[in-house]
Amino acid sequence: MPTNTKQQTVVLYPFPGVGHVVPMAQLAKVFLRHGYDVTIVLIQPPPGLADFGASVIDRIAASNPAISFHVFPPISGTDLAGSGKNPLLLLLQLMRRYNDALETFLRSMPPCCxxxxxxTMFTAHAVDVGTKLPVPVYTFFAPAAATLAVVAQLPALLAGRTTPLRELETPLEFLGVPPLPASLLMPEVLEHPDEELCHTIVNVWKRVMEADGVPVNTFESLEARPVQALMDPRRCVPGRALPPVYCVGPLVCESADLLADQERHQCLAWLDLQPECSVVFLCFGSRGSLSAEPLREIAVGLEKSGQRFLWVLPTVAGTDDDSKNLDAVLPDGFLERTKDRGLVVKSWAPQVDVLRHQATGAFVTHCGWNSTLETITAGVPTLCWPLYAEQMLNKVLATVDMGIGD
Structure with missing residues (x-):
């Protein structure tokens, strides 16, 4: 490490989603502790795409004044409303177009600084910018090391395939990962390899392994098998040299990182009144939403169980005004009948503080990797309800490899 780090800046360039920006902010604090200045560069999503948790990202920026934030304005002519294409595909294509803006921004900094x-895994194409400057480029991998092992090996599996992975009947064998049915992979990579979305995702993932190094949000004692596999590139991806992999986790967000005004959330005061390990905490992530039918089923189950619960329920799939439609989605009178033993939060809640509270006894989770690390560090058992992305794989890790959930 250079001895004069005070004048040097590390630029972090995350994918504009809460699940990417939150752990990236934690990584930024690691660099700060080592004496570097840190700038996080974000894009402003164009019309036609979701804001990807802008309110949470604003809270992160407000509560971390030591981190500089730079936001690229929208690229002209990028109104994507009504395009009919998958939002993830549109955003991946858009991020690549920001390479020029990123290069201009980096060149505006003194080279010595x-x-x-x-x-990150979805902005790895920016390695091209680092090559042109030149400057070292690292790809921070916010998901599990097991997911990285799959990402590293998937392109070779898809090369030359003429049929979708979803048609495979035998489990997939990835070094360092338990045998997996193809259905547990991201739905987008199960399509025909020539499909635009599948092709785009795989091409971005190829770039992950072209970086100078890959820091991963995990620790070796948690994921010994995939970490060891990634440390042996000759076996993991035969014929290809992989960059070094560094375990830098668990990077777990603290409530203070998201509460600029430092006010204690009202749900914590409610938890203070509950007996120890008596509350089931239900939360499906910043982008996780369920449709009306499963939400009603969960509500019926909670009511019949007689169990104390804290349910974070800010979004209902298929509704335009989530908070106003919530009462209509839940069974008639549910909130009134359960008010003495349950609390429904219709907005963001401090998940880390809830998991660490002595009243919390179990966690019903979507299995996002951030949430998985948070429940591991809090020592709370989980009930897994994966929804999207790599969460199916995380469920396997939690239930089979780690033994922390069902």
Whole structure:
């Protein structure tokens, strides 16, 4: 590490989603502790795409004044409303178009002050910018090491395939990962390899392994098998040299990172009144939403069980005004009948503080990797309800490899 780090800046370039920005902010604090300046570069999503948790990201920026934030304005002509294409595909294509803006921003910094560029799994194409400057580029991998092992090996599996992975009847064998049915992979990579979305995702993932190094949000004692597999590139991806992999986790968000005004959330005061380990905590992530039918089923189950519960329920799939439609989605009188033993939160809640509260006894989760690390560090058992992305794989890790959930 250079001795004069105070004048050097690490630029972090995350994908504009809460699940990417939150752990990236934690990584930024690691660099700060080592004496570097840190700038997080974000894009402003164009019309036609969701804001990807802008309110949470604003809270992160407000509560971390030591981190500089730079937001690229929208690229002209990028109104994507009504395009009919998958939002993830549109955003991946858009992020690549920001390479020029990123290069201009990095060149505006004195070369002696720019230490490195850190991308993520969906912004890894920015390695091209680092090559042109040149500046070292690292790809921070916010999901599990097991997911990275799959990402590293998937392109070779798809090369030359003429049929979708979803048609495979035998489990997939990835080094370092339990045998997996193809259905547990991201739905987008199960399509025909020539489909635009599948092709785009795989091409971005190829770039992950072209970085100078890959820091991963995990720790080796948690994921020994995939970490060891990634440390042996000759076996993991035969014929290809992989960059070094560094375990830098668990990077777990603290409530203070999201509460700029430092006010204690009202749900914590409610938990203070509950007996120890008596509350089931239900939360499906920043982008997780269920349709009306499963929400009603959950509500019926909670009511019949007689169990104390804290339910974070800010979104209802298929509704335009989530908070106003919530009462209509839940069974008639549910909130009134359960008010003495249950609390429904219709907005963001401090998940880390809830999990660490002595009243919390179990966690019903979507199995996002951030949530998985948070429940592991809090020592709370989980009930797994994966919804999207790599959450199916995380469920396997939690229930089979780690033994922390069902």
């Amino acid at each position: 720019l230490h490195s560029l850190v991308t």
